[in-house]
Amino acid sequence: MSEVLAQLDKILQQRKTESADSSYVASLYAKGLDKILKKVGEESVETIMAAKDGDAEHLVYEVADLWFHTLVLLAHQNLSSSQVISELERRFGLSGLEEKAQRTE
Template sequence: MTLDDLAAIIAQRAGADPEGSWTAKLLAKGPEKCAEKFGEEAIEAIIEAVRDDRAALTREAADVLFHLLVMLHSRGVALADVMAVLDERQGRSGLAEKAARDQRGRD
């Protein structure tokens, strides 16, 4: 499975009956709830990384990716748009990219 596959599944399930689909139920609760759930999953992944439990971290990372894509969908942000930003950043160092963002914030 790719992230594109997962994003397509989320888009498909978004229109499902919330009583029969966790994804539809979460999306029906709105973007704020989707963001909250993403945050919870991210914290759980951090905890497992600190504990050095590879199996648990792997499961939590899957939850993080899933809930990130749900959150993006809830705000109408396409995975392709996120990937385009990452592609745009390729070829420049992370330090140079951060400096450019910091400079834009001061302008």
Template sequence: MERRVGEILEQLEGIIAARKAASTERSYTSQLLAGGVPKISKKVTEEAGELVEAAATESDERVVAEAADLFYHALVLLACRGLTLEQVETTLAGRFGMSGLEEKAARSSAS
């Protein structure tokens, strides 16, 4: 069965939303959400560091596993804030057609 890119992330986003609504103590996701932005942010920072470290010294499989961990925790952080993958996708889509330097300058001037 072939999947389109992003399908699993959308499914994961739905599971995270269900855990947020159910708030069961037996769920790691629910425990993260109960800890709020500070707890989830700490995990995102940790996972980002692990990804960078793996990229420098470990196998491709380990890098992919760490990237998956980072994506998961980033989705939990978005859910905690009431934000969606669709919003991230819209932002990324809006960046097409301009160079990275132009995009960065546009963000800086908007701040």
């Protein structure tokens, strides 16, 4: 699974140098952070709606869109999926309550 994420990270970084006319991701980058955030928000809502509909196939499709646009956001911010994976790994063995108590925010 992390191979797919690593491949996506690489492609998303490459899209930063491409013309907005040649790539959907490049066009998102060209439109800036607000457009990317709007897409993440739209995909979040679509994921919620799919879950409420109870259609497993549609839910998987929408979660894939949400994950993809979240990866675009990470790449735009010069972050990668591996950093998120590392954070999830750090949380293994912690209860959700312990993890929340450790937050400084």
